[in-house]
Amino acid sequence: MTVTNEDPILQIKDVHCKFGNFEALKGINAQLEKNEVVVVCGPSGSGKSTLIRTLNRLESISAGQILFEGRDIYEKGMSVETLRTKIGMVFQSFNLFPHLSARDNVALGLIRVLHRPKKEAEQTASELLASVGLGDELHKKPMELSGGQQQRVSICRAVALEPTVMLFDEPTSALDPEMVGEVLSLMKTLAGRGMTMLCVTHEMGFAKEVADSIWFMADGQMVDRAPVSDFFSGDISDRAKSFLKAIH
Amino acid sequence: MIELLEQYGRLLLVGHYPNGPLGGLAMTILTSLLCLAICFPIATLLALARTHGNKTLARFYTGYIYFVRSMPLLMLIFWIYYFLPYVLPFSLSPFVTIVLAITIFSSAYLAEVIRAAIEALPKGQYDAASALGFRYWQTTFLIVLPQALTNCIPGLVSQFILIIKETSLGYIITFNELTYVAHELNKILLVKPVEIFTILAISYFVLCSGLSQLGGQLERRIARGRLSNDSDQ
Amino acid sequence: MTLDYSAILEDRYFDYLVSGAITTFSLALAAWVAAIILGLLIAAVRNIDFLPTRWFCIVFVDYHRSVPLLVQLFVWYFALPELLPQAFTQSINRGNPEVFFAWVSLTLYSASYMSEDIRSGLRAIPPGQFEAARTIGMNYAKMMRWVIFPQAWRLSLPPLVNQALILFKGTSLASAIGVAELSYQARSIETQTFRAFEAFSLVTLIYMVGTIMIMFFGDRLVARYALKRG
Numbered sequence: 001m002t003v004t005n006e007d008p009i010l011q012i013k014d015v016h017c018k019f020g021n022f023e024a025l026k027g028i029n030a031q032l033e034k035n036e037v038v039v040v041c042g043p044s045g046s047g048k049s050t051l052i053r054t055l056n057r058l059e060s061i062s063a064g065q066i067l068f069e070g071r072d073i074y075e076k077g078m079s080v081e082t083l084r085t086k087i088g089m090v091f092q093s094f095n096l097f098p099h100l101s102a103r104d105n106v107a108l109g110l111i112r113v114l115h116r117p118k119k120e121a122e123q124t125a126s127e128l129l130a131s132v133g134l135g136d137e138l139h140k141k142p143m144e145l146s147g148g149q150q151q152r153v154s155i156c157r158a159v160a161l162e163p164t165v166m167l168f169d170e171p172t173s174a175l176d177p178e179m180v181g182e183v184l185s186l187m188k189t190l191a192g193r194g195m196t197m198l199c200v201t202h203e204m205g206f207a208k209e210v211a212d213s214i215w216f217m218a219d220g221q222m223v224d225r226a227p228v229s230d231f232f233s234g235d236i237s238d239r240a241k242s243f244l245k246a247i248h
Numbered sequence: 249m250i251e252l253l254e255q256y257g258r259l260l261l262v263g264h265y266p267n268g269p270l271g272g273l274a275m276t277i278l279t280s281l282l283c284l285a286i287c288f289p290i291a292t293l294l295a296l297a298r299t300h301g302n303k304t305l306a307r308f309y310t311g312y313i314y315f316v317r318s319m320p321l322l323m324l325i326f327w328i329y330y331f332l333p334y335v336l337p338f339s340l341s342p343f344v345t346i347v348l349a350i351t352i353f354s355s356a357y358l359a360e361v362i363r364a365a366i367e368a369l370p371k372g373q374y375d376a377a378s379a380l381g382f383r384y385w386q387t388t389f390l391i392v393l394p395q396a397l398t399n400c401i402p403g404l405v406s407q408f409i410l411i412i413k414e415t416s417l418g419y420i421i422t423f424n425e426l427t428y429v430a431h432e433l434n435k436i437l438l439v440k441p442v443e444i445f446t447i448l449a450i451s452y453f454v455l456c457s458g459l460s461q462l463g464g465q466l467e468r469r470i471a472r473g474r475l476s477n478d479s480d481q
Numbered sequence: 482m483t484l485d486y487s488a489i490l491e492d493r494y495f496d497y498l499v500s501g502a503i504t505t506f507s508l509a510l511a512a513w514v515a516a517i518i519l520g521l522l523i524a525a526v527r528n529i530d531f532l533p534t535r536w537f538c539i540v541f542v543d544y545h546r547s548v549p550l551l552v553q554l555f556v557w558y559f560a561l562p563e564l565l566p567q568a569f570t571q572s573i574n575r576g577n578p579e580v581f582f583a584w585v586s587l588t589l590y591s592a593s594y595m596s597e598d599i600r601s602g603l604r605a606i607p608p609g610q611f612e613a614a615r616t617i618g619m620n621y622a623k624m625m626r627w628v629i630f631p632q633a634w635r636l637s638l639p640p641l642v643n644q645a646l647i648l649f650k651g652t653s654l655a656s657a658i659g660v661a662e663l664s665y666q667a668r669s670i671e672t673q674t675f676r677a678f679e680a681f682s683l684v685t686l687i688y689m690v691g692t693i694m695i696m697f698f699g700d701r702l703v704a705r706y707a708l709k710r711g
């Protein structure tokens with residue numbers, strides 16, 4: 001199986017996901033191209049988190065297919081650990097490891113998963129953190145950092161493994177308003193470097209400025225998938241329109 | 249084992265009562281209840297000493313807690329039972345010794361439980377009380393203690409279990425409680441240690457494990473009550 | 482009453498105290514180390530989704546928490562030798578059976594409490610930590626080794642220190658089955674010299690040194706390693 005540049009990085013084909021009897025995803029179809037930045041939005045409970053969590057197999061799907069770089073992520077011989085190193089994920093609540101310093105949080109995956117030499121990994125981690133303006137906080141524990149700083153560390157932790165895609169699940173909604181900007185601008189920088197990104201967020205300013213397309217979900221379904229310009233010029237479903245109104 | 253129980257079950261249960269002194273399991277339970285009853289008010293006062301805000305009282309409290317935490321109960325029993333007769337004109341009976349020693353110890357542990365419950369009360373309760381113009385003692389007895397002590401009930405049950413287990417130290421000074429009676433029985437019969445000590449262990453197991461189930465249920469009920477209160481507000 | 486420490490600090494009684502202290506401290510340490518290992522093991526087995534082992538752990542822990550330590554000592558010392566194979570009992574009796582059974586009882590007793598402490602430490606770790614470890618590509622073993630365990634032991638540290646304290650004081654009960662530890666020696670000296678105050682005060686002091694050491698270093702450990710969370 002060869003991967004050409006034109007192949008989508010992620011293909012989501014009729015994906016269903018169930019929690020007991022409740023169907024959180026009811027047949028999702030979508031795809032994510034290389035270098036594309038997609039913003040996923042929709043009302044609470046619509047299945048946004050569930051969708052992006054199926055992509056790195058934090059949730060398992062009950063039907064359908066997900067292809068990563070052309071390969072089924074449930075295929076035999078596809079190691080879930082390897083998959084996850086290629087798909088970085090950032091959580092709303094940061095989930096930094098509280099017993100490790102900022103630098104060690106970033107270096108941990110390099111050392112224990114990618115088996116890089118310790119010195120080299122720490123060097124990489126330090127440089128990465130310095131590049132996002134955390135050069136002075138390398139040895140602080142997560143609890144000694146502000147929310148915005150923690151989220152930047154957690155982005156570095158994911159980026160350090162040099163993933164092909166980054167998934168963000170409401171990375172700014174746990175932050176105080178004055179810290180939202182620093183995280184969004186880091187995400188913008190990443191996008192500018194050509195990172196492929198799938199972001200669940202309600203920051204419409206960020207969407208307008210950075211995203212290529214918008215996915216709008218409701219009730220476990222993909223209601224709209226549109227290029228940004230179409231989305232904001234009103235070429236969308238009524239549900240999406242009223243959603244947009246509601247969050248303004 | 250059944251045979252043994254038929255023959256000596258009564259002895260283990262109540263000692264020689266009613267033809268002689270009470271003993272055995274009944275003695276263990278009654279002594280434990282007495283200890284709990286004495287140490288509850290003392291522990292409450294101690295906890296108030298800590299939370300009152302007076303520095304000297306707080307220091308006394310800390311000293312007391314450290315004193316108790318730093319010494320085995322057995323040594324305290326030795327002091328009371330073997331040393332006091334050297335300086336007092338009379339000696340203390342094993343019963344008094346055990347009650348005294350356990351009360352001194354348990355008051356400290358229970359005080360910590362009550363203190364934690366008092367400190368866990370939302371600050372709003374104090375504000376509300378002072379808004380009503382309550383004084384310290386009014387706030388304490390009408391607002392703080394009723395709530396804190398209710399929340400402590402599961403802690404009280406755990407303390408009771410601890411006390412029951414501690415009364416077994418009565419054996420060492422020949423106090424007629426369950427462990428001592430069982431041990432004496434073993435000395436008389438000599439050939440049945442397995443049966444006797446199995447019965448002894450099972451008795452404590454059923455009693456204390458049962459109590460701790462009860463404590464767990466109370467805890468869940470109180471937690472539920474607290475939740476519904478919160479949602480009422 | 483006049484105080485006279487010299488009477489009980491003469492060679493013989495001084496030796497009593499020293500050997501008592503050595504027995505107390507080494508018994509406590511040996512049981513503590515064994516209890517941590519056994520406690521971890523019980524906590525791990527308890528989490529296995531297999532009914533018989535789970536129930537065994539539940540009853541095992543409940544027994545050791547519900548029955549007085551003194552009674553547990555009696556069960557091991559008086560009852561179990563009758564049930565163990567004779568060869569085994571004989572080989573124990575050639576050594577020091579009192580100390581051996583005291584060590585076993587104290588270990589099982591402490592391990593039961595510790596296993597619960599460790600389990601609540603584990604439960605206190607938010608699910609997000611497991612997910613974050615998974616997300617950077619860790620398998621189960623790596624996640625446990627590098628993310629979960631380091632947090633679990635830090636969270637269990639305060640109760641584990643407290644357990645060390647309880648264990649240290651608990652060794653005093655071993656005197657009831659004839660282990661010549663500190664409280665046993667306190668009584669021997671007292672009955673031989675009638676100097677209760679001197680004997681008891683010295684022994685109490687040694688206990689206090691031990692407990693205060695445990696509290697002091699325990700607090701230092703907790704301050705150094707305990708997890709701060711927002």
Ligand SMILES: Nc1ncnc2c1ncn2[C@@H]1O[C@H](COP(=O)(O)OP(=O)(O)OP(=O)(O)O)[C@@H](O)[C@H]1O
Nearest residue numbers: 019020022024042043044045046047048049050051
């Ligand atoms: N582990 C789970 N068990 C049961 N139901 C779940 C679980 N996770 C999610 N759900 C349900 O699935 C639905 C979709 O949840 P999801 O978290 O994906 O929504 P969301 O769009 O991310 O919402 P939000 O904006 O609130 O984060 C919700 O109704 C939720 O209650």
Ligand SMILES: [Mg+2]
Nearest residue numbers: 048049050169
């Ligand atoms: Mg969500």
